[in-house]
Amino acid sequence: MSTSAGVWEVVPTWHGRRPMRMRARIAAGFLACLLAGTWAAPPASAAEGDDAVRVMTITDERIVESSGLAVSRRHPGVLYTHNDSSGRAEIFAVGPDGRTRAVIRLAGAGARDWEGMAAGVDERGRPALYVADIGDNLGGAWPYVTVYRVPEPARLRDQTLRATAFRFKYADGPRNAETFMINPRTNRLYVASKLLAGGVYEAPARLRTTGFNTLRRIGSAPAMATDGAFSPDGRTLVIRTYWSAQVYAFDDRAEDKLDPLARVDLPRQEQGESITYAADGRSLLAGSEGSAQPVWRVPLPGRTLPAPTATPAPDTAAERDRPDNRNVGLALVIGIALALGYGVLRRRS
Structure with missing residues (x-):
């Protein structure tokens, strides 16, 4: 991703005071990780655990709770993001300089608690954007959740697009979730719950727009998972928490589809709730809620990198x-x- 001089910066800092909402989430995270026996202190700086660099700072004052990230398939260097709960049903297209290039409003969509997004395709193979209204902070208050799909526009300009809605129920009952992913090889949807013993859930291969689609558990997720993404070749996926990320090998043909590969330290962020793979699959892009927040590029360990000839292919x-x-x-x-x-x-x- 190209950036202007002065944008690249290496040691992250914790900006400003955490809002009350973040304090509650951090407290819950501490308790969950301690009970699970998985607590590890967050890295003191990027230099201690990684070589993270700042690639942009999102400057749009309307983006105050960036809770999901997706790399554009049609516009090189462009990231899509959205606000969290109680926001408008709209997606922001952000350029490499951190400025908003376009706002895409979703007609026919609600924005109860948007928590993640991903780039995929529609039933005809055309580039599409998916946004997941999957948050449930009360852990079971909502009988179903919704994912909205709109076509990715060929031209970046402010516009309104009609959304297609897919409703989902969990096979093992309602739960809170913030992680939403799409496998680029199959265009299949995945959700990871945000629990002490979180799980990864798989959607049906073909989605229906009437009735409900069932999400079935296929594996475990880290405690307090806040976002995730598949690599461009579909060979790996990442699930992040507030402080670190776990990379998994993914094999749709295996009995155990997820195999842990490596833990990746992330820079300190005000409220780290978004992550995706860079377009080349060799690093992660990590974002945060809050005003004027940076997006960090975090290199991946060698064993998690894509094979030299790996290319996305239908599966x-x-x-x-x-x-x-x-x-x-x-x-x-x-x-x-x-x-x-x-x-x-x-x-x-």
């Missing part, structure tokens, strides 16, 4: 069931070699 059920021609060819070669060897042995005998 449909039909393709998963299709026989691997390379394996068939290898078996044929081995079979011929064994037959020839058997013939030579018979002639010698």
Whole structure:
């Protein structure tokens, strides 16, 4: 992501006083992590745990609770974000200089407690933006949650787009969540709950706009998960908390789809609630709620980096069931070699 001179900065600081809401969340986080036995003090600075650099500062005064981030598929260097609870149903397109390029308003959508967003495609494969109204601070007050989808505009300008709504229920009952992800290989949706023993939930492969879609638990999530994202190649995913992030290998074909790979320290932030992968998949972009908050680029450990030839590719059920021609060819070669060897042995005998 290109930035002007003077934007890059290396040691993060904690800006200003934390609001009362953040103090409550921090207290809850401390208690949850202590009870779970997973508490680790937040890094004192970027220099102690990582080489984070500031890539931009979001300057729009309307963006005071940036709770989700998504990298644009159509506009290089552009990030999408949105406000948290009780805001308007709108998405902000932010350029590399931190200034808002466009505001996309969602017609037919509510904004009860938007907590995350991701870039994906629609049913015809066209770039789309998904926003997740999945927050439930009372932990079960809402019988269902909603994800809204709008097309990603080809031209960045203020506009209103009609939203498609998908309603969801958890198979094991309502819960609070702030983490929303889309696997770019399958366009499948995932949610991670924000609990002491959080879980990762998978949506159906095909979503319905009538009735409800069921979210089913497929694995565990860190305590106090605040956001997450899939890598551009779909090989890994990241789930963050207020202080650090956990990277997982993801294999949709495996019985255990999530395999922990590495823990990544994050810079101190006023209220760290957003994360996504950079477009090249080699680093993370971490944001925070609060006014005039920076977005940090955090490099990924070597074992979590994408393979040199890794590219996003469809991963449909039909393709998963299709026989691997390379394996068939290898078996044929081995079979011929064994037959020839058997013939030579018979002639010698």
